[in-house]
Amino acid sequence: MAHNISVYKWGSMMEHNLPHTIALLTGTPAVLDELLRELPESWSSRNEGENTWNAFDVVGHLIHGERTDWMPRARMVLHFGETRTFDPFDRFGHVRESQGKSLGELLDEFARLRSENLRELRALNLTQTDLARRGRHPALGVVTLSELLATWAIHDLTHLHQISRIMAHQYREAVGPWSKYLGVLQCAGHSSS
């Protein structure tokens, strides 16, 4: 077997590690850029059916998160702790902001905002004590700053997972009998933000 299979078992998940989180968050704009910018529009503009998102919508949603979700909530935890509840995140907040823009413009905007947010995050020089500080989520209740930042990273992966599924859907018929072997075509579409 490969040199590193079976070294890690179920239940040995990584603890939250801030430099690892920042490394993942740093890479996402370039990943999406390589995945989407040069593709024919039919890959990025088609969705999975009525009331579903296409890749363009997903990038808009990620931009909205950079503006209103992650760092604003981190600031709230640091300044107000559990005494103030986060503003609810608007899952459709990106729609108006994205209107009339090209996918290339959205990719540029996402890269710029992510870079600014990570600069601010690094400048906070968060300690383990800071990461254990608690805030209040409108639906989930008490959460820690550590959980918020870990979620920021996994939210990127949720949407990379979703975009790969949306794109694969477009060739559901084109692949013919191979469809049953392609895991991404069996995915039930559990991606939410």
Add this chain to the structure above:
Amino acid sequence: MAHNISVYKWGSMMEHNLPHTIALLTGTPAVLDELLRELPESWSSRNEGENTWNAFDVVGHLIHGERTDWMPRARMVLHFGETRTFDPFDRFGHVRESQGKSLGELLDEFARLRSENLRELRALNLTQTDLARRGRHPALGVVTLSELLATWAIHDLTHLHQISRIMAHQYREAVGPWSKYLGVLQCAGHSSS
């Protein structure tokens, strides 16, 4: 709603389009490079539990496909049609080849092989008649060259979908109560090759 939601309905999936397929296949090595090369190893070396793959294994598997699956099968369709059955693909064929290599070396090798294969594919100047030609898959029976090439592209997406899920799994506990909102953590792991 966004400018391009609801334009496409279920059932209006794209037909196979060779330039679109080549565009997607062209981008994948850079997507994986941006996703994996600079990450701390703990993101790319951990798997989802015993007998599952980590990101390193997935890149090895993609390399093995470049060597033994896609273009060799395309050549067989063009040369022998249905009269010869494809060699079965070895889902563990990458294990020995990957041994002792670094993730960076695998990413370089994948990029080089993909580039060579796409150069050969383009040089074939396939016509619609060629794309309709039939070959014989050991388990699926008769398949077309068009279906084989569409599957090559969606196979990339299946493994991008899988890698995003494997990586997200590492923070399953770190995200705390947010886990129920993160679609990628609900994915049942239906990725096979």
